[in-house]
Amino acid sequence: MDNHSGVGVVDKTAAILSALEKGPATLAELVTSTHLARPTVHRLALALEHHHLVGRDASGAFVLGDRFAQLAASVGEDRLVSAALPVLTTLRDRTGESSQLYRPHGDQRICIAAVDRPVGLRDSIPVGTTMTMTAGSAAQVLLAWAEPERMHTALARAVFSAADLDRVRSRGFAESAGEREQGVSSVSAPVWGTAGTVIAAVSISGPIERLTSHPAGEHADAVMDAARQLSDVLRRTEH
Secondary structure (H helix, E strand, C coil), X not given: CCCCCCCHHHHHHHHHHHHHHCCCECHHHHHHHHCCCHHHHHHHHHHHHHCCCEEECCCCCEEECCHHXXXXXXXXXXXXXXXXXXXXXXXHHHHCCEEEEEEEECCEEEEEEEECCCCCCCCCCCCCCEEECCCCHHHHHHHHCCCHHHHHHHHCCCCCCHHHHHHHHHHCCEEEECCCCCCEEEEEEXXXXXXXXXXXXEEEEEEHHHHCCCCHHHHHHHHXXXXXXHHXXXXXXXX
């Protein structure tokens, strides 16, 4: 394969990123593997780091940056949405409650798919609705595995704590009662993308009178099953 596009800076940048695909590398190792001049590698690596396309590990070596995980999540979103409706419908039928799928959207979260309970009192969230990342079980799930800076920024204003997010990570789900809206309970679980990051949260929500103040006791297994199904869809369609 011809690695030369005729645009020098792009070819050099691609060479650095290709080298980092193999794992962490020091500046000297990047120079050796790319056959580029040390000042060029240093300048481009720092520029890529500025844009989060390159990062550093605990030893200071260069690694691929978290921007790639974000881009992978965006690529996977179409597959995720197309797979979501049958999974959310099954979840709705299994629990008897409205079901939703949320993804991060800046400092908020956005509903990208939803299936409502057909009759009776329900929590209806239209697709496209943006909601807070500081309250609710879906917010807890999306923050529990988020990068530290994002997590700490949200926790400064959140109704839940860092200890609550620790529990979410250990249990694999979150529950809330009256956090986001008075009288509403919810249960959420993470959807994992192919890059090993949480890219979405599957939820059910409904009136606290029906779901109780501890809805996970009855519904956590169903919500986690739905989240696993969507994670499996992304893994199967990775290529």
